[in-house]
Amino acid sequence: MKSFAWNFKVAATLLGMMALIAAGACGDDDSSTPTIDASTASDASTATDSSTASDASSSSGNACMNASDMAAVARENFGSGMNQNLTDVAANCARGSCLSVANDPEAFPACIAACVRMSSSDAVSEGCADCYGLSANCSAANCTGPCVNPTTPEEEQACTDCRCGENTASENCVEAFEACAGVAATTTCGS
Numbered sequence: 001m002k003s004f005a006w007n008f009k010v011a012a013t014l015l016g017m018m019a020l021i022a023a024g025a026c027g028d029d030d031s032s033t034p035t036i037d038a039s040t041a042s043d044a045s046t047a048t049d050s051s052t053a054s055d056a057s058s059s060s061g062n063a064c065m066n067a068s069d070m071a072a073v074a075r076e077n078f079g080s081g082m083n084q085n086l087t088d089v090a091a092n093c094a095r096g097s098c099l100s101v102a103n104d105p106e107a108f109p110a111c112i113a114a115c116v117r118m119s120s121s122d123a124v125s126e127g128c129a130d131c132y133g134l135s136a137n138c139s140a141a142n143c144t145g146p147c148v149n150p151t152t153p154e155e156e157q158a159c160t161d162c163r164c165g166e167n168t169a170s171e172n173c174v175e176a177f178e179a180c181a182g183v184a185a186t187t188t189c190g191s
Contacts, residue, residue: 064128064181072123073183079119087186089119090132102140109133131180138173139163164189 064073078084079092093115094102101107113133117124139147147159164187165172174185 061179062182063131064124064183066125069124069128070183072120073128073181075123078123085186086116086120086124086132090116090136093119094136105137105141108140109137112136128181131177134180135173135177135185138171138176142167142169142171142173160187160189163187 076085098111113129116129143162146162150156150159163173177185
């Protein structure tokens, strides 16, 4: 029974991540994600960059401000259907390769960052990819309940409100992404 409860928690976290990753934009489902060894993603992420997802928020806030990162963040031609932005890519990473570490607050953001880089053919820098991992981790920790699988406009708004800080910890995951990245998220908080 304990195994069932743990698996249910992982499944709920995964479903929540579909709506939560990065800036929270919705996109077409594209299940094509690279295979990432989630157990080593953290090591791979820190091996070449001193800024990991867990400390990305302490960076200068300009992780995505170079020309190539800004161009990649604006693109919407990633994925096998060539119709996804990096937020969509990160959501696919959470549903796929990073599922096995969804409950690990250190390995999960590192896995998301590594998967975003691999899925985008390294179109974004490690520091910028870390911001997607940071936001995903914030959302997983604070908004799994309201964002498990929003299917109505009301449920989607409740999820957005949660990501924008209306949660028990008052953590604003959208602001966390923006503070790390230095660019605007695709989710707008407030009315």
